[in-house]
Amino acid sequence: MSTIRLTVNGKPVSADVEDRTLLVHLLRDHLGLTGTHIGCDTSQCGACTVHIDGCAVKSCTVLVGQANGSNITTIEGIANGDELHPMQAAFRDNHGLQCGFCTPGMIMASIDIVHRHGSALTEDILRQELEGNICRCTGYHNIVKSVLNAAGRMTAAQAAE
Amino acid sequence: MGIEGIGTRALRKEDKRFITGKGRYVDDIRLHGMTYAAFVRSPYAHAKVTAIDTAPALEMPGVVAVLTGKELVDDKIGNLICGWMIHSRDGSPMKMGAWPAMAPEIVRFVGQAVAVVIAETRNQARDAAEAVVVTYEELPAVVDMREAVASGAPQLHPEAPGNVIFDWTLGDEVATDAAFKAAANVVSLDITNNRLAPNAIEPRAAIAEYDPAEEHFTLYTTSQNPHVARLVLSAFYNIAQEHKLRVIAPDVGGGFGSKIFIYPEEMVALWASKKTGRPVKWTADRTEAFLTDAHGRDHLSKAEMAFDKDNRITGLRVKTYANLGAYMSLFSSSVPTYLYATLLSGQYNIPAIFAEVISVYTNTAPVDAYRGAGRPEASYLVERLMETAARQLKVDPTELRRKNFITQFPHQTPVIMASDIGDFNASLDAAMKAIDYAGFPARKAKAESEGKLRGIGVSCYIEACGIAPSKAVGSLGAGVGLWESAEVRVNPVGTIEVLTGSHSHGQGHETSFAQVVAGRLGISIDQVQIVHGDTDKVQFGMGTYGSRSAAVGLSAIVKAMEKVEAKAKKIVAHQLEASENDIVIEEGQFKVAGTDKAIAFPMVALAAYTAHNLPDGMEPGLKESAFYDPSNFTFPAGSYICEVEVDAGTGKTTFINFVAADDFGRLINPMIVEGQVHGGLAQGIGQALLEHAVYDENGQLLTASFMDYAMPRAEDLPSFKIQHTMTECPGNPLGVKGCGEAGAIGASAAVINAITDAIGNNDLAMPASPDRVWHAIHG
Ligand code: FES
Ligand code: FES
Numbered sequence: 027m028s029t030i031r032l033t034v035n036g037k038p039v040s041a042d043v044e045d046r047t048l049l050v051h052l053l054r055d056h057l058g059l060t061g062t063h064i065g066c067d068t069s070q071c072g073a074c075t076v077h078i079d080g081c082a083v084k085s086c087t088v089l090v091g092q093a094n095g096s097n098i099t100t101i102e103g104i105a106n107g108d109e110l111h112p113m114q115a116a117f118r119d120n121h122g123l124q125c126g127f128c129t130p131g132m133i134m135a136s137i138d139i140v141h142r143h144g145s146a147l148t149e150d151i152l153r154q155e156l157e158g159n160i161c162r163c164t165g166y167h168n169i170v171k172s173v174l175n176a177a178g179r180m181t182a183a184q185a186a187e
Numbered sequence: 188m189g190i191e192g193i194g195t196r197a198l199r200k201e202d203k204r205f206i207t208g209k210g211r212y213v214d215d216i217r218l219h220g221m222t223y224a225a226f227v228r229s230p231y232a233h234a235k236v237t238a239i240d241t242a243p244a245l246e247m248p249g250v251v252a253v254l255t256g257k258e259l260v261d262d263k264i265g266n267l268i269c270g271w272m273i274h275s276r277d278g279s280p281m282k283m284g285a286w287p288a289m290a291p292e293i294v295r296f297v298g299q300a301v302a303v304v305i306a307e308t309r310n311q312a313r314d315a316a317e318a319v320v321v322t323y324e325e326l327p328a329v330v331d332m333r334e335a336v337a338s339g340a341p342q343l344h345p346e347a348p349g350n351v352i353f354d355w356t357l358g359d360e361v362a363t364d365a366a367f368k369a370a371a372n373v374v375s376l377d378i379t380n381n382r383l384a385p386n387a388i389e390p391r392a393a394i395a396e397y398d399p400a401e402e403h404f405t406l407y408t409t410s411q412n413p414h415v416a417r418l419v420l421s422a423f424y425n426i427a428q429e430h431k432l433r434v435i436a437p438d439v440g441g442g443f444g445s446k447i448f449i450y451p452e453e454m455v456a457l458w459a460s461k462k463t464g465r466p467v468k469w470t471a472d473r474t475e476a477f478l479t480d481a482h483g484r485d486h487l488s489k490a491e492m493a494f495d496k497d498n499r500i501t502g503l504r505v506k507t508y509a510n511l512g513a514y515m516s517l518f519s520s521s522v523p524t525y526l527y528a529t530l531l532s533g534q535y536n537i538p539a540i541f542a543e544v545i546s547v548y549t550n551t552a553p554v555d556a557y558r559g560a561g562r563p564e565a566s567y568l569v570e571r572l573m574e575t576a577a578r579q580l581k582v583d584p585t586e587l588r589r590k591n592f593i594t595q596f597p598h599q600t601p602v603i604m605a606s607d608i609g610d611f612n613a614s615l616d617a618a619m620k621a622i623d624y625a626g627f628p629a630r631k632a633k634a635e636s637e638g639k640l641r642g643i644g645v646s647c648y649i650e651a652c653g654i655a656p657s658k659a660v661g662s663l664g665a666g667v668g669l670w671e672s673a674e675v676r677v678n679p680v681g682t683i684e685v686l687t688g689s690h691s692h693g694q695g696h697e698t699s700f701a702q703v704v705a706g707r708l709g710i711s712i713d714q715v716q717i718v719h720g721d722t723d724k725v726q727f728g729m730g731t732y733g734s735r736s737a738a739v740g741l742s743a744i745v746k747a748m749e750k751v752e753a754k755a756k757k758i759v760a761h762q763l764e765a766s767e768n769d770i771v772i773e774e775g776q777f778k779v780a781g782t783d784k785a786i787a788f789p790m791v792a793l794a795a796y797t798a799h800n801l802p803d804g805m806e807p808g809l810k811e812s813a814f815y816d817p818s819n820f821t822f823p824a825g826s827y828i829c830e831v832e833v834d835a836g837t838g839k840t841t842f843i844n845f846v847a848a849d850d851f852g853r854l855i856n857p858m859i860v861e862g863q864v865h866g867g868l869a870q871g872i873g874q875a876l877l878e879h880a881v882y883d884e885n886g887q888l889l890t891a892s893f894m895d896y897a898m899p900r901a902e903d904l905p906s907f908k909i910q911h912t913m914t915e916c917p918g919n920p921l922g923v924k925g926c927g928e929a930g931a932i933g934a935s936a937a938v939i940n941a942i943t944d945a946i947g948n949n950d951l952a953m954p955a956s957p958d959r960v961w962h963a964i965h966g
Contacts (some may be wrong), residue, residue, distance in 0.1 A: 044310070060215035061208015063440070065388040066473040070893035073388055083594040118198055121862050125693030126205025127389040127440025133206065149906070150837035156901035160893065162388050162441050163693050165869030165930075166901040168862055 031092045034059070035103025041090075048095050050074045050085040053100060061101040061130045065160070072159030075131035076100045082107065082138035084158070101130035104137070112179040113137050114170075122172030124163035135159050136173040137180075145181045190774070192706020193921075196858035200712065201697040205717035210438040213392040213407050214470045221394070222251050224456060224469040224642030225312035227302040227319045228478070229294035230888020232328035233341060236292055236301055240320040244304055247318055249311035252463050253841040254455075255302045257287035264288060264458055265424040267451065269515035270542060270666035273353045276543075276742050284344025284548065288424075288451035288458075294323070295343055295392050295501075295513035296552050297886055298478025303455050305463050307471075328550040328886040332510045335549045343513060343548040352511060352546040353520070356529040358602050363541035366502025370493035373743035374576040380564045381953050382485040382510070382880040383873075384896055385557045387692075389440020390471035391480065395456035399464065403431045408453050410436040410444045411690050412730020415667065417722050419449050419517070424443040426457045436720040443870070444556040445480045446692065447732045448517040452479075477891040482880055483557025485510040486523065486564050492572050498580055500591050504530060505568065509546045509554075516555035520546065522644040525603075526561025526651075526733075527664050532600035532613045533569035534647045534824060535591040540601045550886040556732065558870050559650070559928040564933065566648040570936035574644065575949055584645050584940075585615060585624065592647075603663075604651055606822045608914045609850065615647060617848035617910040620824040627830065630843075640833040640964075641843070641943025648827070648933035651820040651920075652925035658816075670816035671735070673743035675704070675751050677794040677809035681789030683710075686718045686812075688728010689740030694927065695859040696736060702855055703741055703921070707748055708788055709775040726812075734925025738821045741811060742919040746813035754809060755791045761802040762786065762794065821916045823924040827851035827868075827937040833945045838961030840876060840942055842905035847933070848911075852916040852924040860926045861909050867930020868907055872898040874931075875938035879954050897954070 031040045034057060041056050053059045053076070062085055065073035073088040077099040104111040113133050116122065123129040139155045142145060152173055153166070161169060191197035204210050229236075241253035267286040274280055289300045302319050306312035327341040334340055334814040335350040343350055387409075404427045410416050414433040421429040439446060446494035452469050471479070486507050493502035509523035517543055527543040559566075577584035592611040599605045619625075627643050633643035654660060657668035674686040685704055701715035703753045718724055731740070752772065759766035759777040769780045778785040786794075791809075794800060798807035826843060830843040847864055854860050877897035881889045915922035935953060943949045948963045 046310070054215075059208070060212075061210070062210070063389070064214070064470075065390065065440075066893050068473065068894050070898075071388060071473075078548045101206075104209060110206065117206050118202045121199065121858050123202060123205055124695070124862055124866060125387070125389065125439065125441040126202070126210050127212065127387075129205050132207050153901040160388060160898050160900060162386055162870075162898070163866045164862060165865035165867075165899075165907065166863040166904055167907050170901065170906070178912070 028091060030094050032093055032096055032098055033098060034098045043090055045091060047090045048086055049088040049090055052090050053085060059100050059102050063127055063130060065127065070160065072135055072185065073128050073131040075134040077134060082135045101133060112183065113176040116172045116179065119166050119170040120175055121158035121166065122168045128159065128161040132159050132161065132169060136176065137142065140173065140177045140180050146176065147177045190706060191702055192710055192711050193703060193853065193855050195702060196701055196857065197698055197712060199695050199698045200701065200716055201695065208587040212389055212438045212440055212822065213394060213409050216394055216407055218394060218396055218466040221466040221468055222305045222307060222463065222721055223309040224459060224467050225304050225316040225322060226300040226452065229297060229299045229301060231294060231323055231325050232297050233326040233415065234294050234323040235326060236321060237324050238322040239302055241302065243320060244315040245316040247285060247311065247315040249307035250304060251307065251465060252305045252459065253302060253319060254459055254462065256287055256291035259289050259458060260287055260291045262458065263425055264454060266481045267449065267514065268423050269520050270517050271521040272476055272664040273355055273520045274422060275353045275408050276356045277627060281520055282347035283515050284346045287914065288454040289413065296550055298475065299887055300451055303459060305459055305467055306521065317352065330549050330551055330882045330884055330886050332508045332547040332549055335547045343550065345670060347548055350964050352515065352547040354522050354545045354550060356543045358541040359539055360541045362539040363504050364503045366539045367491065367493045367504065371496040372494040372580060374572060374579050375491040375493055376572055376575050378488045378490055378568050378571060379952050380484045380486040380567055381874065383483040383485060383878050384477050384880045385443045385445035385480055386898060387443055387445060388440030389808065390473060390476045391446065391452065392470040393453045393456045394466060394468040395460040396466040397460040398890065404457055405433045405435065406453060406457055407435045407437065409439050409446050410434065411442040411692060411732050413690065413720055413722055414688060414728045415730055418447055420454065424454055426454060434722045435520055436690055440730045442692045443558045444483065444560055444732060448555055473893060473899065476886060477896065478552060480553035481516045481553050482512065483554065485554050486563060488568055489574050490568050492576055494576065494580065498587060500535055500537045503537050505531060505542040507544045509544055510549050510551065511546050512549060512551045512553040514553045516553040519553060519555040521557050521665065522561045527565050527602045530562050530565035530649065530651060531602055532571060532604065533566065534593060534649050535696040536593050538601065542602065551882050558867065560733065562650040562928065563932045566932045567936045570646040570937065574940040578949065585619060588615065588647050606649065607819055607917055609822060609824050610825060610912060610914050611647060613852050613912040614824065614848040615826040617829045617912055618846045621846040621848065621908050621910050622828045622830060622844050624828065634832060640835055640945040641830065642833065642941045643828065643830045644937045644940025644944055646827045646933045646937035646940060648929065649822055649824040650928060650932050652734035652928065653817060654733050654735060654823045655739060655817040655820060667729065669729060670814050671743040672726060672812065672814045673740040673747045675810065676719055676810035677751060677792045681714065681792040683715045684718055685715060685744055686725045687740055687744060688725055688730065689736040690720050690731040694731065694736060694863065695856065699855045699859055700741055700744060703744065704748060708772060710788060728914040732926040737815055737921065737923045738919050738925055739815060741921060742817065743813050743815035745920045747811045748816050750811035750813065751809060756789055757802055757805065758794055759786050762800060817918055819918045821852065821918055821924040823849060823851050823926060823929050825929060825933060827933040829937040829941045831941045831945055833942060833960060835964050838957035838964065840960060844908065846904050846908045846910065847930065848912060849926065849929050850912045850914055851926045852913065853922040854911065863926045864909055864930045865907055867902055867928055868934045869899050870931040871934025872904060875935040875953050875955060877903060877954050918944055
């Protein structure tokens with residue numbers, strides 16, 4: 027057992043957990059943040075993607091000990107109150123989801139992709155970058171549309187700042 | 188205020204909870220005192236269980252119970268069944284072997300459960316499951332269906348000698364043979380339709396809770412049809428009485444058929460919750476999903492088509508071996524029979540068809556319906572054959588198809604189906620135009636000059652969905668009726684709750700169903716709530732599969748709405764002293780036609796509940812229900828054309844363009860319909876290029892994770908061009924067909940036709956991996 031301290035969605039959290047606990051299980055089972063999903067046991071599907079210190083990471087590959095002291099953002103933490111994150115809004119506006127199970131991971135991965143590529147993001151780059159996230163419902167067509175649309179909104183907002 | 192009625196691209200109401208992480212899937216639910224189940228699964232494909240020692244596991248921390256297959260059978264929990272009776276050509280019923288939810292004696296596929304551990308935490312349950320000592324005596328296994336039916340093969344079930352479940356035929360053998368004798372040309376092809384894993388991204392999960400005070404069970408489960416689950420669990424599996432079992436299928440993360448069936452794990456969770464007196468949760472990991480979710484497809488066929496001298500089809504003869512795995516899953520027998528062979532006529536006028544289907548047991552996971560269920564197999568066969576014929580007869584593939592299209596409707600095929608309406612030329616025209624078919628030879632020449640192999644492939648699919656009517660499916664062997672139910676509850680202030688027996692696991696019913704209701708009354712979709720997925724709320728329903736939700740489920744809602752509107756009109760007519768025949772509904776108002784007299788809908792609703800001023804003898808309230816049984820299947824159809832480029836050096840296929848032109852009848856929400864097509868195309872293309880569930884000869888699943896099973900990723904797929912053509916379905920009040928499976932039904936043949944066109948070798952099996960394509964080019 028270890029005591030873990032980290033910040034989740036802006037709030038300090040401490041928990042006593044078994045050393046083998048994965049970050050995704052801490053989020054879901056201990057903190058009740060069930061928006062982060064588990065779709066595989068081989069770190070392939072990306073359903074569990076969260077941000078650790080601003081970078082997209084598959085939370086099923088991270089032992090809580092490794093995340094000790096870091097800043098975690100989950101799907102529950104990206105909206106500004108009632109105002110959706112531009113990526114969330116773009117997924118809704120472009121029908122970028124169906125069953126919604128891959129969606130939190132897709133959104134978290136996509137925000138990071140847009141942050142890294144900014145206005146240089148193209149469809150080809152995006153499709154390559156989404157390699158770690160599997161969606162079985164949408165055929166990716168509308169996910170690609172959503173992310174490119176959000177990229178426009180996010181880079182415009184950045185430019186305005 | 189704009190009303191988002193039929194035909195509007197309304198944004199989905201359900202999305203808000205999904206994009207904010209507030210969806211509620213089964214694994215998200217936690218009950219007080221909940222325990223966790225982990226199954227002990229067979230590492231052998233075929234073995235005798237000679238002993239199970241649970242003592243070491245029972246000593247592990249947190250373990251509440253370890254239960255075995257023998258205890259389950261001793262408690263008289265019923266065997267899993269197949270609910271669609273098929274008879275062999277000699278009249279004998281299909282040969283079903285016993286399938287207990289956990290094997291007490293013999294295991295027949297890798298991953299079959301023999302025991303379950305119930306513990307305080309998930310990790311404790313998993314640790315203890317590894318400590319259960321099972322002694323197996325390995326038996327010889329058979330995986331290949333041709334070997335399974337050969338003499339001397341290992342025998343799986345005493346009930347099924349030779350491992351043959353049924354040898355079934357459809358059509359007129361004599362007439363078909365005669366057509367082949369008289370044929371000017373015969374085209375034949377051996378076709379493999381490879382085995383797939385459905386892979387909804389949400390793994391299957393179940394939570395069972397037993398309440399001893401009421402002797403009542405609650406089951407949360409990842410189901411496409413919770414009422415069918417309750418029916419089967421109570422009527423056949425002896426788990427609980429129907430009124431003592433509530434089944435809830437909350438948000439479900441994709442189904443694609445794999446969540447239609449009742450699985451051993453749900454049964455065991457229910458049984459274990461009573462035995463332990465604690466709620467029991469089980470969530471599959473991905474490897475368990477690969478090992479135990481019902482797989483799809485897996486056909487081996489020999490197909491022959493006869494043509495007269497004018498290239499008109501005169502006959503089709505098909506012999507198919509269908510692998511059903513180690514046990515017969517809930518609807519498995521219907522897939523290679525009535526859902527497959529009845530579609531072999533395709534979009535064509537074929538006077539004589541004869542199909543023989545031999546279903547076989549092997550030591551592999553059970554096979555059942557997967558997106559399209561039988562129709563993709565039929566469509567792939569027919570469309571590969573048409574393309575092959577065009578090449579052999581040296582005619583343009585689109586011309587050969589046009590020459591043979593059914594153009595007169597209704598059309599009775601020789602294999603049961605009577606297609607009601609369609610315009611196959613219209614969708615082919617739309618697809619050819621969108622891909623610039625005429626310009627292809629020039630593009631091919633240009634690609635060739637750059638050292639690339641370019642090909643174009645066509646696929647003109649038809650499918651039958653909204654399976655019905657109950658009387659017809661009953662006569663074909665179905666154990667259930669295939670109607671749907673609905674209840675429309677208007678609340679006193681005019682908001683509406685619609686209870687439906689359909690189930691949404693990504694299809695967007697909360698929006699498209701609300702659009703229909705809101706559009707009829709001229710109110711906002713936000714005033715309409717769709718309720719589904721809970722047997723305590725909705726009285727009964729058959730659920731969602733086979734693209735039946737719009738054609739059958741929504742039609743039931745329309746029928747209930749008609750009753751609601753009729754009663755509301757009576758109230759208005761009474762209050763405004765007009766004739767009820769003169770009342771019209773416009774923009775949320777109930778008006779007396781041709782006057783300015785009107786009552787707003789919320790006031791009508793309130794009047795129904797205050798009941799101060801209703802017509803004499805009228806019951807208060809505004810709530811109606813309906814059961815709807817359609818008169819026929821619906822027949823979506825379309826043309827898919829794909830253009831690819833193949834790199835001769837690597838065998839890699841790249842999409843240049845993919846066009847889908849579909850006729851789904853009237854569209855309720857075109858945005859949602861297009862999304863459904865995209866997803867289906869991805870699964871059809873996935874099968875054509877990537878996906879394959881592979882067993883080795885000992886029955887070990889070599890593709891039991893996402894590391895080994897090639898799921899289509901964003902990079903593997905193109906952007907799609909979607910076109911709609913429309914013939915209104917005459918069989919239901921909305922004129923709708925179904926759209927959920929079309930992409931998966933039509934896409935694979937288009938892709939393989941395009942690649943074989945590019946490489947000039949027709950001998951190519953799915954999945955057309957770069958390695959396979961390279962060998963097809965270079966030998
Ligand atoms: S659950 Fe983490 S990658 Fe699949
Ligand atoms: S929306 Fe269902 S898996 Fe992506």
